[in-house]
Amino acid sequence: MIEAHLAKVYAIWLREFKVFLREKSRLVASxxxxxxxxxxxxxxxxxxxxxxxxxxxxxxxxxxxxxAMSIIFTSVFYGSYIIWDRKFDFLKSVMVAPVSRGTVFVGKTLGGMTTSLAQAMILLAIGAAIGIPFTAVSVAQAVAVILLMSFGLTSLGLALGSYMYSLEGFQMMVSFVVFPLFFLSGALFPLDNLPSWLGALTTVDPATYGVSSLRGMMLGIGSADPLIDFGILVAYTAALGTFGILSFRRMKAV
Incomplete structure (x- = not known):
């Protein structure tokens, strides 16, 4: 039973991965x-x-x-593929197959994670070239954070895509999501000594804990204990994954 379920997840992931390989220009541009x-x-x-x-x-x-910026934009915008699948009736054929919607969701989410991880690995290589003080442990920790962030934010993107029927509407909605996620995460500025209203907004941004974890693990200057940030990120990822699955269950294929 478990093997059959994993085989279905793998099949959906493989389809998403092949689409990714055919669109190398998307990797370069993003x-x-x-x-x-x-x-x-x-x-x-x-x-x-x-x-x-x-x-x-x-x-x-x-x-x-x-x-984190690369992960946010790539993962959330990945939800647009739901709209493309709906337009070309691929989604309908998947939904009528003997596969649960949770399985479809997990397979697609893993596909989005693969895209985000590929881009992040390119950036990690660039970081090593410009002198970021990596160790084997810090790279492994960073990859774990990247996978968590990409799973949670891809879940969010797919959930948003499940409610939309046009690319224009999706892009407009997502613009109101990705920019606050990025600018409130502390990616570009320290979170110490912020105005109280801005500090409150950063605490509810899941990307804040991803950025802080990455900064603490790579540079040793996170705003809090990296393990605390990592734990909060795990909770956010679980919540966004649950939201994504529930959204998929109510989604219409046409």
Missing amino acids: TFTPILWLFVIGSGIGSAAGFDAGNVDYQTFIFPGII
Whole structure:
């Protein structure tokens, strides 16, 4: 029974992975923006304004946030594939197959995670090239955070996609999601000494705990204990995954 369930998840993931391999330009385009932010914003703002975050420069400080940026945008926008599948009737054929909607959801979510992980690994390689002090342990910890973040945010994107029937509507809705997730996560600035209203907003942003975990594990300068951040991220991931499954169960294929 478990083997049959895993085989169905694998089949759906494999389809998503093959789509990803056929769209190499998407990987290049979606990786270019984080790299641009890292070098242009990181170097430009870092040289124009005084910045003090321990013993790291601004470009190094925002590096974990740029990885989070890549995950946020890629994972949430992955929900648009639900709309494409609906338009080309692939979704209908999957929904009438003897496969539970939870299985379909998990398979698609793993496909989104694969895309996010591929982009994050490119950024990690760039980080090593510019002098981010990685160790084998910190890389393994970072990959665990990346997988958690991408699962939770891909779940969110798929859930949003399940409610939408046009790409235009989806893109408009997602714009109200991804930008607050990114800008309130502390990816670009320290979370210490923020105004109370802004600090309150950052605490309800799941990406905040991903950025803080990555920064603590890579640079040792997180705003809290990385293990606490990691635990909160696990809870957010479970909640978003549950939301995604429930959304899939009520979704119409047409």
